[in-house]
Amino acid sequence: MTPAAFQSSASISCAHCTHDFPVQLTHVVLPDTDDWTSLQTDDFNRVVCPHCRHDGVIMAPFLLLHADRQYGTCFITDCSQLSHDQQSQLVHHLRDRLYAGLEQLGLDPVELNQVGVTERYEMVILLVQRTADPSYN
Numbered sequence: 001m002t003p004a005a006f007q008s009s010a011s012i013s014c015a016h017c018t019h020d021f022p023v024q025l026t027h028v029v030l031p032d033t034d035d036w037t038s039l040q041t042d043d044f045n046r047v048v049c050p051h052c053r054h055d056g057v058i059m060a061p062f063l064l065l066h067a068d069r070q071y072g073t074c075f076i077t078d079c080s081q082l083s084h085d086q087q088s089q090l091v092h093h094l095r096d097r098l099y100a101g102l103e104q105l106g107l108d109p110v111e112l113n114q115v116g117v118t119e120r121y122e123m124v125i126l127l128v129q130r131t132a133d134p135s136y137n
């Protein structure tokens, strides 16, 4: 189950019918979880409009904790257009969500040695797909 600290509520407008509806977005992904699997299949933060059934993936910022639990990757849309301070604020915010969520889950805390930032969604997908492949080292 995804802890509350990993999620936020938002209201979005359907790209197809412009109907507004509430969604729950996930901002932290742990290794070996349903969220991790949904990233592999491109279903992470996928939402369906209750009005017209149009579906799409919401490109909300999130932090991916790597399988070694020492490194993280933050996906932030258009992060190259943010200032260094804005980027680092967002990374800190996501990292705090990670720490709070681990506590809620009763899991061991992690110390992130390094957090990378990318705005390339396909790189994140590649990362989770490679980690799932036992032949990848």
Ligand SMILES: [Zn+2]
Pocket: 014, 015, 016, 017, 018, 019, 049, 050, 051, 052, 053, 054
């Ligand atoms: Zn719709």
